[in-house]
Amino acid sequence: MSKLTQSFKPAAPRARVYLDHNATTPPDSHVLEKLSTWANDWGNPSSIHQAGRGPKTRIRESRDAVAKMIGTSALEVVFTTGGSESNNTAVRGALAALRRKGDQRRHILSSALEHPSLRRVFDSLVHEGYEVELVPVDRSGIVKVSDVEARLRPGETVFCSFMLVNNETGVIQPVKEIARLAKAAGAYVHTDAVQALGRIDLNLHDLGVDYASLAGHKFYGLRGAGVLFSRRGAPLDPLIHGGGQERNRRGGTENTLAIASMGYMCSRAGEVSDRAAKMKELRDLFEARVLREIQDSSVNCLASPRVASTSSLLLPGTDGETLLMSLDMEGFSVSTGAACSAGSPEPSPVLLAMGLSRGEAQCSLRVGLGWSTTREDIEVFIEALKKVVARLRSLREWQPIATERPHEPSMKVSL
Ligand SMILES: Cc1ncc(COP(=O)(O)O)c(C=O)c1O
Incomplete structure (x- = not known):
């Protein structure tokens, strides 16, 4: 049926x-219909008094809906403002936490296909002593697993980032196989899944990645909400320090309206x-x-x-x-x-x-x-x-x- x-x-x-x-x-028409209801929950979700309860509930429900759609636990869902912030946080947050713990590895592997919100972070990391290697691609638009395997350096490769769906060609990348090899080599793995949300069924645990980026406005929600999936136990320092929101992984008062719209759309994952x-x-x-x-x-x-x-x-x-x-x-x-x-x-x-x-x-x-x-x-x-x-x-x-x-x-x- x-x-x-x-x-x-x-x-x-x-x-x-x-x-x-x-x-x-475009925002889904049901999202627009619900806006004034959501906007009425105008309180600060961190407040412990009455005004904070409505927005807090909205955020909890949204987190549950996102987690269900992407096959993770709700605790692994960190709300951000969108895809770019999630990408920046994944890379910088993971590397900062690893450095703080004394990790000396400096080799990063990614592809020539990535979005500028990753490419430019990598450019800046080169000036901070990292070696960033980009796996080339041919006209098929597919990153070849064997090309990744040949470049992984156990003991040196610390972080890999390969997008799940390319925003220009729509090509679906073999992230599951890449993640398996990268994890076996001891690296942490991130995928930019911004163009995958709502386009293919997602199960991030099954995909085997440690981090993934999503954006609500690519899936009929409002702009201003995104998600960083951060696997339980994966190292992550906040990029934005603040009042301890998102379990200290992303400071700043949450954009309840945009988050509610993203959660609502994720509740329609079955479609x-x-x-x-x-x-x-x-x-x-x-x-x-x-x-x-x-x-x-x-x-x-x-x-x-x-x-x-x-x-x-x-x-x-x-x-x-x-x-x-x-x-x-x-x-x-x-x-x-x-x-x-x-x-x-x-x-x-x-x-x-x-x-x-x-x-x-x-x-x-x-x-x-x-x-x-x-x-x-x-x-x-x-x-x-x-x-x-x-x-x-x-x-x-x-x-x-x-x-x-x-x-x-x-x-x-x-x-
Ligand atoms: C693959 C990919 N990653 C990241 C982004 C950035 O997302 P946002 O515009 O929500 O910051 C985009 C947006 O076009 C994208 O297509």
Whole structure:
């Protein structure tokens, strides 16, 4: 029997088609309905008087719901403000605690695919005496377990961080196998699971990691709440020192409203696989039509294990920024890459790390489907995309690759 017992209505009016769910998701309509009730619990959850009891209960219920959804104990759930804070806390918090206990190991292993909220922490750690090694990736977008195994150094590798789902390609990484090997080598393991929450079923204990990062606004909750899963017994010093909240793992008065919205959405974990199956049908239809109807288009990581909600396209003869702006004017919200890099003319570091040329990375487009995406959305979007691509190609006098004349190398498409 279908688990989709509750209707899902987007909060935003549907004049436009929103296909950028990897950047953020619209709050679920039930979340918006419950906001004023939650807001009425305005007290400080740390207060021991009456006003603190309501918010304290909300946070407890949310913690239980999150823990149930991700297969952990409630005590292992630390509320933060979002994915970036969770990533920063996992790395810096674990390493600080380990150093304090006298751990001398300084080798960190991660991948070339990680989000800037990890990449930049690693950059700063290099200046603090750590050696950070990034496992390369090829066009499959998958971190190979054997490449990780070859770089693990027992006695030296202290920390490994490998994302579970890539935000640009949607590729699901073999984190369980990586975690098993890294743990066997004595390292602590973190996964950035921000793009996994609500897209695939999660069981973090089964995954075998020590830490994981999540963000509520990627799963139809409000911005301002995230989670750091910290396995019981895993070393963790707080990044933000404060009044002892979150069992001394994250100081600061909790954002009850955002936390309540995240907890509420996690209580709907049972819907994830059916929603994903519906999105996969739409995504497959979308990609099949793009490949068939837009000449020389391709889909990044087509054959790799991917979440159903992400499609990363290469559209030669266009450039992502102009494509994005033209589609925006037509009423469609999509992205050229990570939300945080939007507006930057630099091509996606993730696509470059996968071995795409700058030109290829510059003509990429990320389409992110969500729970409210309909077949009609996809159909109108394909028509708009075809139109915009054709217009951009004609402006650039682009020649199709397939019909390129062999004796005229100067006709070669300049990507
Ligand atoms: C994989 C990944 N990690 C971390 C983040 C950062 O999350 P937040 O925006 O909640 O700080 C994002 C956001 O795009 C992401 O996609």
